[in-house]
Amino acid sequence: MGRNLQILILGAGFAGVATARGLEHALRADEAEITVVGRDNFSLFTPMLPEVSAGGLETRHVVTPVRAQLRRSRYVLGDVIAVDLAARAVDVQHSITGATQTLTYDHLVLALGSVTSTFGIPGVADHALPLKTLEDAERLRNRVIASLELADVTRDPVERARLLTYVIVGGGYTGAEGAGELIDLFHSITPYYRSIAPRDVRIVLIEAGPVLLAGLPVGMGNYTKKNLLSRGIELHLGDAVTSLDDRAICLASGAMIPTATVLWSAGVRPTPVLRDLPLQHARNGGIIVGRDFAVPDRPGVWALGDCAWIPMKTPGEWYPMTAQHAIREGPALARNIAAVLHGQATKPFDFTALGTMASLGARSGVASLANGLVISGFPAWFLWRTYYLSRLPGFDRKVRVALDWLLGLIFRRDIAELRVYTQRSSERAARDAGLDPASDLPARTSID
Numbered sequence: 001m002g003r004n005l006q007i008l009i010l011g012a013g014f015a016g017v018a019t020a021r022g023l024e025h026a027l028r029a030d031e032a033e034i035t036v037v038g039r040d041n042f043s044l045f046t047p048m049l050p051e052v053s054a055g056g057l058e059t060r061h062v063v064t065p066v067r068a069q070l071r072r073s074r075y076v077l078g079d080v081i082a083v084d085l086a087a088r089a090v091d092v093q094h095s096i097t098g099a100t101q102t103l104t105y106d107h108l109v110l111a112l113g114s115v116t117s118t119f120g121i122p123g124v125a126d127h128a129l130p131l132k133t134l135e136d137a138e139r140l141r142n143r144v145i146a147s148l149e150l151a152d153v154t155r156d157p158v159e160r161a162r163l164l165t166y167v168i169v170g171g172g173y174t175g176a177e178g179a180g181e182l183i184d185l186f187h188s189i190t191p192y193y194r195s196i197a198p199r200d201v202r203i204v205l206i207e208a209g210p211v212l213l214a215g216l217p218v219g220m221g222n223y224t225k226k227n228l229l230s231r232g233i234e235l236h237l238g239d240a241v242t243s244l245d246d247r248a249i250c251l252a253s254g255a256m257i258p259t260a261t262v263l264w265s266a267g268v269r270p271t272p273v274l275r276d277l278p279l280q281h282a283r284n285g286g287i288i289v290g291r292d293f294a295v296p297d298r299p300g301v302w303a304l305g306d307c308a309w310i311p312m313k314t315p316g317e318w319y320p321m322t323a324q325h326a327i328r329e330g331p332a333l334a335r336n337i338a339a340v341l342h343g344q345a346t347k348p349f350d351f352t353a354l355g356t357m358a359s360l361g362a363r364s365g366v367a368s369l370a371n372g373l374v375i376s377g378f379p380a381w382f383l384w385r386t387y388y389l390s391r392l393p394g395f396d397r398k399v400r401v402a403l404d405w406l407l408g409l410i411f412r413r414d415i416a417e418l419r420v421y422t423q424r425s426s427e428r429a430a431r432d433a434g435l436d437p438a439s440d441l442p443a444r445t446s447i448d
Contacts, residue, residue, distance in 0.1 A: 005106050008105035009035065010083075010111060011036075011037070011038060011109075011110070014323050015304045017043055017330070018330020018334075019330040019334050021069065021331075022334025023337060035073065036074070038078075040066075040095070041066055042064060042066060043066055044134060050181045051359075053131060054141070056184070056404065057404045059138065078095050080273050081093050082273070088106070090103045109302045109337075111330075112305075112307050115268065115270075116265075117284070118264070121244075129261070131178060144185065146417060148190075151200075168206065176228070183231050199232075204235075207237050208266070212224045219368070219374035220358070220366045228360070240252040289302070289309065291348035293333045293336060294336070306321040306326070322356070354370055359384045359385070365381035389402065
């Protein structure tokens with residue numbers, strides 16, 4: 001008896017899991033073996049990540065175990081380190097053991113998502129904080145709390161001002177939502193620090209383009225600008241970052257902003273493992289596919305989600321890289337793979353967005369509906385929360401997030417600075433255990 005047909009899905013985010021679930025529905029168990037590879041054993045609900053970084057939601061409440069979302073697909077925990085299209089093989093390194101294994105395939109689905117793009121700007125990779133993963137969110141929150149702790153005991157007014165200046169680069173979804181959540185966080189927790197008033201905190205949002213939420217309806221950007229300005233956030237529009245270090249960020253206009261915290265949300269690019277594949281790439285390195293997700297001239301290779309450029313019906317236009325699209329691309333791709341296996345023609349992906357939304361904190365938001373209507377303020381905020389709560393995988397997660405939101409109306413946000421898996425925590429654990437760490441604890445001169 002010959003081996004079963006192998007369908008290998010790289011990536012366990014929105015697009016990858018949606019594809020696997022779609023294949024489980026479209027194919028019988030004896031038609032193909034489905035394998036999903038992911039670097040974490042959970043899927044992250046990224047639309048809620050800014051709230052996690054600002055302490056509005058508990059970390060575990062916005063993640064769902066991948067295995068709990070799959071019925072019969074095999075799941076492999078690991079990092080993709082090499083893809084050999086000619087041999088139809090993928091090398092995967094286990095996330096825990098470090099052992100490498102090779103997985104073969106008949107059909108390959110590339111759904112590896114994206115990573116933060118630094119655009120080669122000096123200092124960004126070393127000193128800026130991205131916001132793409134749970135680790136990013138926790139690190140940002142710890143950085144904010146640490147800066148408040150240091151500012152509370154700093155007597156030098158110049159250094160104190162630097163510690164209390166928070167710069168966000170990028171005026172898209174993440175930047176706008178992150179700015180709104182940060183100002184909410186500071187209003188909630190600064191009463192714990194008697195020497196720091198909310199007015200002492202400076203939040204700066206930098207966008208190289210002339211508007212916020214570029215590419216979306218003008219009304220959304222205009223409202224977002226008005227909302228953030230009214231809450232004391234300083235905007236620098238049409239000014240690009242030229243460099244940054246651990247003391248300040250420099251702009252093309254010549255302005256220099258002393259700061260200890262820079263949140264980088266200026267852009268993304270596909271994961272590096274896809275960069276060198278002999279495929280047709282778009283300007284940011286994304287893989288260009290057909291309207292049915294098929295990679296040109298590579299039978300059995302498909303791509304979707306943030307790592308793919310999927311053409312729309314109108315020539316020259318591409319589907320945006322959003323969760324709303326990814327969760328619909330997955331089932332459509334699954335049907336196309338099933339069609340190929342059954343000797344049928346594939347169908348082009350055709351989806352009209354339901355709208356687009358951004359939560360700006362303080363019970364305000366902005367949304368553009370499918371009919372072009374832009375709504376703002378509390379109705380948009382309520383719509384954002386209602387929609388994304390409904391899309392959160394798992395009933396238990398929905399309940400936990402709803403409870404977090406309810407408790408957030410009653411209590412202040414937590415200021416516990418949880419530092420795990422850092423060099424400092426490891427050295428302290430060694431000393432507590434009576435061991436001799438490799439080196440003495442360094443002086444506290446950094447807030448990392």
